[in-house]
Amino acid sequence: MVRLTIDGREVEVEEHTTILDAARTAGVNIPTLCYLRDINEIGSCRVCAVEVEGIDQLVASCNNCVLDGMVVRTNSPKARAARKVNVELLLSRHKTACTSCVRSGNCTLQELANDLNIYYLDYAEHVPFVHWDKTYPLIRENHKCIDCMRCVQVCDKVQASRIWDATSRSTHRTVNVVGGRSFDDVDCTYCGQCITHCPMTPSACSGLWPIPTSRRSCRWPPPYARPGATSSASGQTRARWAGSSLRCGPWVSTTS
Numbered sequence: 450m451v452r453l454t455i456d457g458r459e460v461e462v463e464e465h466t467t468i469l470d471a472a473r474t475a476g477v478n479i480p481t482l483c484y485l486r487d488i489n490e491i492g493s494c495r496v497c498a499v500e501v502e503g504i505d506q507l508v509a510s511c512n513n514c515v516l517d518g519m520v521v522r523t524n525s526p527k528a529r530a531a532r533k534v535n536v537e538l539l540l541s542r543h544k545t546a547c548t549s550c551v552r553s554g555n556c557t558l559q560e561l562a563n564d565l566n567i568y569y570l571d572y573a574e575h576v577p578f579v580h581w582d583k584t585y586p587l588i589r590e591n592h593k594c595i596d597c598m599r600c601v602q603v604c605d606k607v608q609a610s611r612i613w614d615a616t617s618r619s620t621h622r623t624v625n626v627v628g629g630r631s632f633d634d635v636d637c638t639y640c641g642q643c644i645t646h647c648p649m650t651p652s653a654c655s656g657l658w659p660i661p662t663s664r665r666s667c668r669w670p671p672p673y674a675r676p677g678a679t680s681s682a683s684g685q686t687r688a689r690w691a692g693s694s695l696r697c698g699p700w701v702s703t704t705s
């Protein structure tokens with residue numbers, strides 16, 4: 450077992466426990482954004498940064514383990530300042546049109562910005578735009594994506610589908626359909642896991658959201674209803690889109 454102090458509270462946890470989990474055990478809340486236990490522990494957003502006595506740099510609590518005798522401060526001025534800068538930088542790449550966003554009021558990024566009293570940005574905004582055909586039953590708004598990679602990882606590791614991937618590098622990095630392919634060319638089953646795990650959701654703001662029922666058209670029936678649908682080894686229905694205008698239940702527009 451390892452004993453450490455977090456925000457003045459002594460806690461004993463098992464070896465190889467992350468600082469984040471130890472803090473939760475001690476009843477201390479550390480905000481997270483990109484973290485998804487066992488699925489996405491890449492430490493990319495740095496929102497969970499904490500101060501550890503004896504270490505100059507701040508440490509990402511979600512992917513660093515505890516050490517015996519560690520003294521951690523999760524809410525020190527230094528940690529809060531860094532957290533604020535990190536969220537401001539994420540916001541500088543995010544279209545902050547919250548009043549017209551379907552996830553407003555239900556968005557972790559928005560919640561974090563409010564908690565950190567971010568009312569204006571000190572950084573120049575650079576909001577990348579990638580065209581997305583809005584007739585698909587799944588809409589991806591790249592200008593809201595914060596590159597947390599949760600959708601990529603859950604699609605790959607849990608659904609074994611690998612529809613999404615990171616494209617480009619450095620500041621041009623963004624998430625898009627794997628291999629730069631068109632969404633027409635991948636076997637997405639519309640399971641919705643990418644949407645559910647996008648941090649702009651109840652659990653964790655969003656680049657991905659399902660199109661409202663009233664706006665759904667039949668151009669993109671779900672795979673199981675598409676002509677030429679086939680079953681994969683995992684039992685999930687896969688399909689080959691044959692370009693037919695076949696009409697099918699749940700995706701029929703109710704307005705026209």
Ligand code: FES
Pocket residue numbers: 480481482483484491492493494495496497498509510511512
């Ligand atoms: Fe720890 Fe994103 S939650 S780095």
